[in-house]
Amino acid sequence: MTAASYVLGVLTALVTLGVVIEMLRRRRLRERHAIWWLIAGTLALVVGVFPNVLGWAASLLGVTVPLNLVFFVSVAVLFLVCIQHSAELTNLEAKIRSLAETAALQAMRIDELEKRKESRGVADGSTAAR
Numbered sequence: 001m002t003a004a005s006y007v008l009g010v011l012t013a014l015v016t017l018g019v020v021i022e023m024l025r026r027r028r029l030r031e032r033h034a035i036w037w038l039i040a041g042t043l044a045l046v047v048g049v050f051p052n053v054l055g056w057a058a059s060l061l062g063v064t065v066p067l068n069l070v071f072f073v074s075v076a077v078l079f080l081v082c083i084q085h086s087a088e089l090t091n092l093e094a095k096i097r098s099l100a101e102t103a104a105l106q107a108m109r110i111d112e113l114e115k116r117k118e119s120r121g122v123a124d125g126s127t128a129a130r
Contacts, residue, residue: 013041020038
């Protein structure tokens, strides 16, 4: 690999980490969502700074082509992010359903109270007219 590709890899990892940290700082990203991106950015930075680590890890895991290990780890991280988001989406859907049911019950209660008030007002008005 050329020096330019090493520099590009390190800069990309640093930019990724910087963006994630800045989003955390501005509260645009929560910690539980950022953990996988921080892990991926850190791994990319380690491989960018020490490229021999990728070859060592690939041989340790029995992967013939080190770049295949990069793709596998990338897909695994994205898969974990998808699972995390699916779990949170399921949780939010349950909360929304519960809130919708509560709102519907409150609306029914308000309608019932308004009808009672109107029927009392009509009854009070009819006795006052006599």
